[in-house]
Structures are given as structure tokens and as C-alpha cells.
Amino acid sequence: MSETAVKKETGMATLVIVLFAICAVTALLLGLTNYVTKPFIEENARLKQEKAMSDVLPADSYTEVTDQYTGGDASVLNIYSAGDAGYVVQVKPATSFSGNFTVMVGVDASGACTGTSIVSTGETSGLGSNASKPAFADQFIGKTGTVAVTKDGGEINAITGATITSRGVCEAVTSAIAAAASMG
Numbered sequence: 001m002s003e004t005a006v007k008k009e010t011g012m013a014t015l016v017i018v019l020f021a022i023c024a025v026t027a028l029l030l031g032l033t034n035y036v037t038k039p040f041i042e043e044n045a046r047l048k049q050e051k052a053m054s055d056v057l058p059a060d061s062y063t064e065v066t067d068q069y070t071g072g073d074a075s076v077l078n079i080y081s082a083g084d085a086g087y088v089v090q091v092k093p094a095t096s097f098s099g100n101f102t103v104m105v106g107v108d109a110s111g112a113c114t115g116t117s118i119v120s121t122g123e124t125s126g127l128g129s130n131a132s133k134p135a136f137a138d139q140f141i142g143k144t145g146t147v148a149v150t151k152d153g154g155e156i157n158a159i160t161g162a163t164i165t166s167r168g169v170c171e172a173v174t175s176a177i178a179a180a181a182s183m184g
Contacts, residue, residue, distance in 0.1 A: 049104070052117035053080060053088045057106030062088060071182045073175050077102070079183065084109060087183060089176035090119065093168040101168055105140075105176035113143045113173050127162040131169050140173050147173045 053062055059082035066078045078090040086108040093101060101121050106114035118132040130136060139156050140147065147170045148154025151163065158166035 049090075049119060052104040052119050053082075053106075055117045056104050056115035057082050057085055057088050057108065059083055059085045065183065068183065069179060071179055073179060075171070075175050076179045079179055081183075082106075086110075086114065087176075087180040089179050091172040091175045091179075093171040093175065095164060095168040095171050101165070103169055103172035103176075105173050107176055107180035111144050111177060111181055113140045113147070113177060116140050116169060116173060127159065127165070130159045130162065131165050136166070136169075140169070143173060144177060145174075147177070 050062075053059075062080040062082055064078060065081045065087075066076075069076060069079050075091050075093050076089060077092055080088040080090075082088055086106065089105050089107060091103050091105060093103065102119040104117040104119050106116075108114050116131075116137050118129075121129060121131070136157075136159055143155070146154075147156060149156045149158040149163065149166050149170055151158060152167070152170075154170065156166065156170055
């Protein structure tokens, strides 16, 4: 074997070992970071969800009753009883710009929407993210039955430039109202 061939094999082996070591250290650091931050992330998610529930239908306590839901709407993620006040329903509508859109909807004992809160969104910043602003969200308060944007024959004024997001919120409210009615 020539001296050049031996150097190439040695150089290649060293490169592979160094690359493996870098990957192993990086994977270890990522795993450690996940281990350390996971409890904080879970706690922040829990607090955000509790705040969203309180914003849409204030109550002393909330009891998850999702297992009692017999409706067939797959967009309904969770249902919480707010005692005599009604239900809080977490919905992931099929209609959204990003596909990562979750809405918390309050439904009072009479079956009317008491409010909406965007729990998670990947909608376009400056457009779809406006769904959480009072100018849009307050339109849903008191709505019953099927809720739709004006373009679809409903009463909700869509967010300019974000009709898909507006339709998604309408879909979420309609699903939540139906889910709460089925809990009756």
C-alpha cells in the first residue's frame, strides 16, 4: 500500500470518529435540554389552557368530561364542565391556513357562545393572528346554532385577508355549540 492510501484511510477514520463524537455530544445536549425544560413547558401550557378556559367562561372549577362526549365530531379535542355555567370546548377546526389552530370556546347553559380564545396558532402573523383580537372575537358572543362568515351567508365579519382563519373560528364555535348541546 502506498503512503498516500494509508494517509487517506487514517484521515477518513479520524473524520468519521470526530463526526460521530460531535453528533453524540449534540444529541446528549439536546436530550438534556429537553429533560430540563419539559416540566416548565408543560406547566406553561397548563396555565395557558386554564387562562383560556377562564377567559371564555369564568367558573370556580372545570371538570374534564370528554369521555362522556358521544358526538362524532373529530375536531372536538376536549370538553370541560364549568358546573351550572355551561361547558368549555377545545376544538381543532379542519379549516385553517396552517393546520395548527386550536380554539377554546365557552358555551353557556342556554347553548350560546360566551367567548373564544385562540390556544395555539400557526396562522399568518398580522393577519390570521388577529382572530384573538376583541374586534373579531367579540362577534361570537351570544351566537347559537351554525355560525358562519358573511361571505358564507352568516353574520360574522371575516378578518380582512384571513378569511380561511375566520372560517376556522366559525367552524370551531359551531362544533363547540353542538358538542355542548350533546352533553345536555
